[in-house]
Amino acid sequence: MKFNELLQIAFIHRKRIFATTFFGTLFYILLLIVAYPVTYSSGISILPPEKNNSNGLSSLLQVSEIANMTNLNMSGANSQLYAEIIKSRTAAEYVISKLKLDDYLGAKTKEEASVRLRKLLSIEVTKEGIIELSVPVSTSLFGRVLSQSDSIRNLAANISNAYAEALDKINREKLSSKAKKARIYIEDQLVQIKSQLDTSETALMDFQKKNKAISLPEQMKASIEAAASIKSEMISTEINLGLLSKNLNENNPSIISLRSKHQQLKEQLQKLESLNQDILLSFADAPSLAGKLSSLVRDVKIYNEVYLMLQQQYFKEKIQENRDLPIVEILDAAIPPERASSPKILFSTFLAAVFIFLSSLLISVFQTKEMFNYLKKRIKT
Numbered sequence: 011m012k013f014n015e016l017l018q019i020a021f022i023h024r025k026r027i028f029a030t031t032f033f034g035t036l037f038y039i040l041l042l043i044v045a046y047p048v049t050y051s052s053g054i055s056i057l058p059p060e061k062n063n064s065n066g067l068s069s070l071l072q073v074s075e076i077a078n079m080t081n082l083n084m085s086g087a088n089s090q091l092y093a094e095i096i097k098s099r100t101a102a103e104y105v106i107s108k109l110k111l112d113d114y115l116g117a118k119t120k121e122e123a124s125v126r127l128r129k130l131l132s133i134e135v136t137k138e139g140i141i142e143l144s145v146p147v148s149t150s151l152f153g154r155v156l157s158q159s160d161s162i163r164n165l166a167a168n169i170s171n172a173y174a175e176a177l178d179k180i181n182r183e184k185l186s187s188k189a190k191k192a193r194i195y196i197e198d199q200l201v202q203i204k205s206q207l208d209t210s211e212t213a214l215m216d217f218q219k220k221n222k223a224i225s226l227p228e229q230m231k232a233s234i235e236a237a238a239s240i241k242s243e244m245i246s247t248e249i250n251l252g253l254l255s256k257n258l259n260e261n262n263p264s265i266i267s268l269r270s271k272h273q274q275l276k277e278q279l280q281k282l283e284s285l286n287q288d289i290l291l292s293f294a295d296a297p298s299l300a301g302k303l304s305s306l307v308r309d310v311k312i313y314n315e316v317y318l319m320l321q322q323q324y325f326k327e328k329i330q331e332n333r334d335l336p337i338v339e340i341l342d343a344a345i346p347p348e349r350a351s352s353p354k355i356l357f358s359t360f361l362a363a364v365f366i367f368l369s370s371l372l373i374s375v376f377q378t379k380e381m382f383n384y385l386k387k388r389i390k391t
Contacts, residue, residue: 031366047151050346052163056140056340147162207310214306242319
C-alpha cells in the first residue's frame with residue numbers, strides 16, 4: 011500500500027483513530043500513576059583503597075626487601091576487589107540480615123534471598139577507581155495509592171549504605187584475621203629464636219669463662235659482623251617465606267623472589283666462610299679457640315638481631331589485630347531519592363501513544379482492505 015493511500019485511510023478514520031489514541035493514552039497514564047509499581051534507586055560512591063596504605067605485616071618487614079610484595083599480596087586491595095566483595099553472598103546476607111529484607115524479597119530461604127538481592131545489585135567501577143553501586147527497589151502494585159513511596163525511598167538508601175557497611179566489615183575481618191595469623195606465626199618464631207638465643211648466650215659465657223675470655227682480632231670481628239648480618243637476613247627471609255606460603259601458592263612471584271633471595275644470601279655466606287679474602291679472614295683457617303669463639307659470638311649476634319626484628323613485628327601485628335578503624339571511605343553516602351527511576355511517565359506515555367496510534371491505523375487499514383475485497387466479490391457476483 012502506498013503512502014498516499016495510508017493518508018487517505020487515516021483521514022477517513024481520523025476521528026476513531028485519534029479518539030482511540032487519546033483515551034488509550036489516558037488510560038495508560040492512569041495505569042502508570044495508580045497501579046504500576048514505582049521503583050527508586052539511591053546510589054553510593056566509595057573511594058578506592060589507598061595504594062600506599064600498608065597494614066599489618068606489609069608495613070613491618072622493613073628489614074626485608076619484600077615489603078612492597080607483601081603490601082601487594084596481603085593487603086593490596088583494589089577497587090575491583092572491593093567490587094567483588096560487594097557482589098559476594100556474604101555481603102548480601104549481611105544486608106538482608108541488617109535490614110530484614112526476607113519478606114520484601116519474597117524469599118523462603120536465605121540463599122534464595124541472597125540470589126535475588128545480588129541480581130538487583132548494580133555496581134560499576136569508574137576509570138578513577140571509584141565504586142558506584144545502587145539497588146533498585148519497587149513498591150507493590152498500587153504503591154502510590156498505598157503510600158509506600160516514602161518507605162521505599164528510605165529502603166533504597168538504606169540498602170546502598172548497608173552494602174558499604176558490609177564491605178567495611180568484611181574487609182576489616184579479613185585484615186584482622188591475617189594480622190592474627192601473622193601474630194601467631196611470629197609468636198611461635200619468637201619462642202624458637204629466644205630459645206636458640208638463650209642457648210647461644212649460655213654457650214658463649216661458658217666458653218669465655220673456661221678459656222679466660224679470649225679476644226678476637228679486628229679482622230675476625232669484621233668477618234663475624236658480616237656473616238651475622240647475612241645469616242640473620244637469611245633467617246628473616248625464611249620466616250617471611252613461611253608466612254607468605256600460608257597465603258600464596260608455590261608459583262606466586264613473591265614466593266619465587268624470596269626463594270631466589272634466600273639462595274643468593276646462602277651463596278654469599280658460603281663464599282664469606284670459605285674464601286680467604288684480603289679484608290676478611292677465613293673461618294676455616296682460624297685457630298681452634300678463636301674459631302670456636304667466633305662461631306659462638308656469631309650465633310649470639312644472629313639470633314639477637316632476628317629476635318629484635320621479630321619483637322618489633324610481633325607488637326605491631328598485635329596492634330593491627332586489635333585495631334578498629336574504618337577501612338572503607340565513602341565519597342557520597344546514599345540518601346533517599348526525590349524522583350523515581352521507574353516508570354518514566356513522559357517517555358513511556360509518548361511510546362504508548364505512538365504504539366496506540368499505529369495500532370489504530372493498522373486496524374483501520376486492515377478493515378478498509380477487507381471492505382474493498384468484500385465489495386469486489388459482491389460486484390463480481
